[in-house]
Amino acid sequence: MAKEDQWLDEEAGPVVRPYAVTRGRTRPTGEVIDLIALVTAVRGVEVDTVGLDPEHLALLRMCRLPASVADLAADLDLPLGVIQILLADLRARSLISVHHPTLPAQLPDPRILKEVADGLRRL
Amino acid sequence: MASGGSEAYGRGPGEAPVAIKILIAGGFGAGKTTLVSAVTEIRALRTEEPLSGLGAGMDSLDGVEQKTMTTVAMDFGRITIRDNLVIYLFGTPGQERFWFMWDELASGALGAVVLADTRRLADCFPSVDFFERRRLPFVVAVNCFEGARRYRPEDVRSALDLDPEVPVVLCDARQRSSARDVLIALIEHAHWRLQRARAAGTHA
Numbered sequence: 001m002a003k004e005d006q007w008l009d010e011e012a013g014p015v016v017r018p019y020a021v022t023r024g025r026t027r028p029t030g031e032v033i034d035l036i037a038l039v040t041a042v043r044g045v046e047v048d049t050v051g052l053d054p055e056h057l058a059l060l061r062m063c064r065l066p067a068s069v070a071d072l073a074a075d076l077d078l079p080l081g082v083i084q085i086l087l088a089d090l091r092a093r094s095l096i097s098v099h100h101p102t103l104p105a106q107l108p109d110p111r112i113l114k115e116v117a118d119g120l121r122r123l
Numbered sequence: 124m125a126s127g128g129s130e131a132y133g134r135g136p137g138e139a140p141v142a143i144k145i146l147i148a149g150g151f152g153a154g155k156t157t158l159v160s161a162v163t164e165i166r167a168l169r170t171e172e173p174l175s176g177l178g179a180g181m182d183s184l185d186g187v188e189q190k191t192m193t194t195v196a197m198d199f200g201r202i203t204i205r206d207n208l209v210i211y212l213f214g215t216p217g218q219e220r221f222w223f224m225w226d227e228l229a230s231g232a233l234g235a236v237v238l239a240d241t242r243r244l245a246d247c248f249p250s251v252d253f254f255e256r257r258r259l260p261f262v263v264a265v266n267c268f269e270g271a272r273r274y275r276p277e278d279v280r281s282a283l284d285l286d287p288e289v290p291v292v293l294c295d296a297r298q299r300s301s302a303r304d305v306l307i308a309l310i311e312h313a314h315w316r317l318q319r320a321r322a323a324g325t326h327a
Contacts, residue, residue: 034231036142036211068142070168070199070211079171079194101142103231104317112208113233113314116143117307119204123162123299 021055021082028088035080038066038099039087047095056086060095140207145309146228147198148215148254149238150246154266154296155214156198158238161302163200163212170195170224195224210306215250225253234260234313236305238296241265241274244282251283260313262290264305288312 033039041063049057055078062072073083090096107113147155159165171194198214213228215235229235237250247263254261265279276291285291292308295301 032227035213035227036144036231038140038142066140068201068209068211070213071201074166074168074199077169079169081171099140101140104143104233104313107141107317110314110317110321112141113143113310113317116204116208116210117310117314119208120202120210120303120307120310123202123303 021053021078022085025085026081028085029092030088033069033084033087033091033098034100035070036068036101038068038101039063039072040066040097040099042095042097045095048093052089053086055082056090059083059086059090063096066099138207140209143208143210143310144228144232145210145212145306146215146225146232146235147212147238148235148247148250148261149266150240150243150250153238153240153243153246154268155238158236158264158266158294158296158302158305159198159200159212159214161297161299162306163202166199168197168199168213170197197224212306229253229257229259232259234262234309236309237261237263239263239265239279239283240268240271241279242268242271244279248283251285255286260309260316262292262305262309262312264292264294264296264308266296267293 039059041060047057047060055076058076059072062075067075069080069083069087072087073080076083078086087096087098091098102108104110104113147159149155156165195216197216198212200212202210202212204210215225215228235250235254237247237254239247251261251263263279263283263285265274265276267273276293280287280289280291290308290312292305294305296305
């Protein structure tokens with residue numbers, strides 16, 4: 001192992017090259033898709049697979065029902081940044097819709113948090 | 124998997140989904156993974172990050188070739204309260220060199236749990252500092268490890284120099300009910316902060 005790698009520990013996984021999937025791109029095009037954004041495949045469109053990788057197609061299959069970016073990344077076992085780039089590709093082709101869930105500061109009624117607390121108590 | 128899949132989320136017609144993002148922070152070994160796995164099925168989320176500032180501004184492929192990227196695994200769990208109402212838990216990487224990830228994680232979060240281990244209390248100073256500066260609601264959960272001397276919450280509050288409004292709770296991160304109560308304490312605290320901010324006409 002090279003000297004500069006020696007400080008890696010169990011919190012740092014293996015050094016890998018997943019950005020081969022993204023052809024070297026490390027930033028998605030357009031607005032970054034949040035970890036908890038919901039992604040849904042657009043129905044009824046014919047998918048032109050030219051230029052799409054198996055990972056793109058896997059993502060399309062996985063978000064036939066709305067799925068969060070975090071869930072997709074965990075299910076496909078690819079780094080989050082890679083998933084965000086692939087999703088941005090699909091969004092650019094209008095193959096998916098991205099829904100950013102309501103965030104706490106924009107909640108129309110903070111009382112929904114009371115519902116969350118009550119729901120947790122029933123766990 | 125019990126809490127996996129996406130079936131339960133986002134199907135309610137006409138209702139905007141609400142996602143609650145909660146960060147679980149604290150020093151290495153403070154019990155973050157234990158706490159998340161006590162309340163839900165835990166899944167690994169990988170991120171791919173530059174090891175240091177070396178990667179910034181470099182051509183990305185060069186960066187990969189020179190091994191300036193590394194994989195960081197984060198804990199991720201989901202609790203479905205009902206359709207269109209879901210809690211996401213993210214265990215933040217414990218070491219400071221991974222902090223560049225926290226900005227994205229903290230964006231839009233409801234709040235954070237800072238797990239404290241009284242044997243290494245200083246390990247959670249950086250987390251406390253991060254959330255204080257971002258004005259993100261947080262609670263400090265003192266994980267009561269076996270064999271560790273018990274401290275009163277007030278002692279921990281004083282040692283961490285916390286604002287009086289920050290809840291300090293004792294917990295056993297291995298116990299489902301105890302871990303759940305920590306999350307409830309955070310949600311109630313965030314609720315209180317939101318209500319106070321609304322009353323004052325400002326954002327939290």
